[in-house]
Amino acid sequence: MDFHPTEEQAAAAGLAARIFSDLATHERLAATGTGSDTELWKALTVAGLTAAVEEIGLVGLVLLLEEQGRTTAQVPYAATCVYGILPVAAHGSPEQRARLLPALGSGEAVATGAFPARGRITAERGRLTGTVPAVPWLRDATHVLVPDTGRALWLVRTDAPGVRTSPVETTAPWSAGRLALSGADGERIGSDGAYEHTLAAARTAFAGLQAGVCAGSLARAVEYTSTREQFGRPLSTNQGVMLRAADAHMDTEAIRVTTYEAAWRIDQGLPAHEHALTAAWWASEAGKRVVHAGQHLHGGMGADLDHPVHRHFLWGRQLDAYLGCGSELLAELGASIAEGEQA
Incomplete structure (x- = not known):
């Protein structure tokens, strides 16, 4: 195995380090409170660091998330990448990739995930029912990736009928929320595995x-x-x-x-x-x-x-x-x- 980053991965990590160190300051974090920093999130997406995950892969994403962790920057970067961009890119249909990835990469759409599966969500003919007590960055999300009891993946819009979200406070300020689904429409992502x-x-x-x-x-x-x-x-x-x-x-x-x-x-x-x-x-x-x-x-x-x-x-x-x-x-x-x- 080779842990040396590629030129693209190293460049993305360097850019992320500069953005996080410039904007995720102690004063700004204190002012943000328990929410997310919308200005920082915009800076990351405008710089192309969200869309770039398709190219730099999971190793590149890990390097960028290390930079976020150093500053504890309050943005839904990890969630959007691992529950939106990466699964859609790897398992989505050509139509889903063409429709979803541009919005996720630009920050217009924000994803999170109700992971891991704990048997809370049932699916019947594409309609999902169940409750997840705490989902990270749910208050920012436009989409949430939900595994059902059979471990099939469904992408649900947070503004869809049958979807209710409510804020919850967790140990760290992650804009978390409670997810309640009652017959909500889900879009299947991928298949077995x-x-x-x-x-x-x-x-x-x-x-x-x-x-x-x-x-x-x-x-x-x-x-x-x-x-x-x-x-x-x-x-x-x-x-x-x-x-x-x-x-x-x-x-x-x-x-x-x-x-x-x-x-x-x-x-x-x-x-x-x-x-x-x-x-x-x-x-x-x-x-x-x-x-x-x-x-x-x-x-x-x-x-x-x-x-x-x-x-x-x-x-x-x-x-x-x-x-x-x-x-x-x-x-x-x-x-x-x-x-x-x-x-």
């Missing part, structure tokens, strides 16, 4: 987002402990601080490398179910450790709800909850490995 492919890509993408969140938290901790002095010397010179930061760095790199491997395999069309689960497990388990470490290394400042590092803490915990707690992911991974050995 589309759900598994989309779930693996989504787990991988959100693990990449977690890698960025952790890297941003650790960078803030390093900066703080290098300048904050105690007893006449920087906190970073204390062995306990150095060891805690070193552990956080290794955890962050473990999230990153497992995510790159899963993304590369998916882009190459190779089996990646267990690799995506591995990346998600590291993002969940190690991600919690890193954002806790980042907050603890700030000492009393880490308890300040208005301090930037606290946002990384909230995002890290929310991604842990969204990916599924480590024990759940580990159980699924173990079952998959055992099933493979018995086959």
Whole structure:
């Protein structure tokens, strides 16, 4: 496998880094509150970074999501890409691709997904019924990708008859909402295997987002402990601080490398179910450790709800909850490995 980004992927990541660092500032994030930053979202789409995902693939998307995670920028970028652009591009019909992809790429349409499937939605002749308690970025979405009990994928317009959405507050400000469907029309996307492919890509993408969140938290901790002095010397010179930061760095790199491997395999069309689960497990388990470490290394400042590092803490915990707690992911991974050995 080759983790070196292509020229196009590196250029897209560099552009994303500049846009996120310029616009996702602490002051703007504080002013945005629990909603999404519409100006930042427009900047990303105008720059072509949403539409570019078709060309740069999942590896490229992971690189861009790392940049979003470093700043905890509040835009529906991950959701639109993994629940809109990528599944439509990979599994949609020629007519669906021609109709949906331009709007998703320009930001005119915003997608999210009610993933993973937990048997909440039933489908009868293309009409969907059921409730999902919390869907990320649902308040921004024009479309939501819904798996039914048979794991078929359906794309539903949020303004369609039989669709009700209502705001819910989650740990991190993701403009989440409750989705209630009562006989809503759904548009089928793909066939057998589309759900598994989309779930693996989504787990991988959100693990990449977690890698960025952790890297941003650790960078803030390093900066703080290098300048904050105690007893006449920087906190970073204390062995306990150095060891805690070193552990956080290794955890962050473990999230990153497992995510790159899963993304590369998916882009190459190779089996990646267990690799995506591995990346998600590291993002969940190690991600919690890193954002806790980042907050603890700030000492009393880490308890300040208005301090930037606290946002990384909230995002890290929310991604842990969204990916599924480590024990759940580990159980699924173990079952998959055992099933493979018995086959």
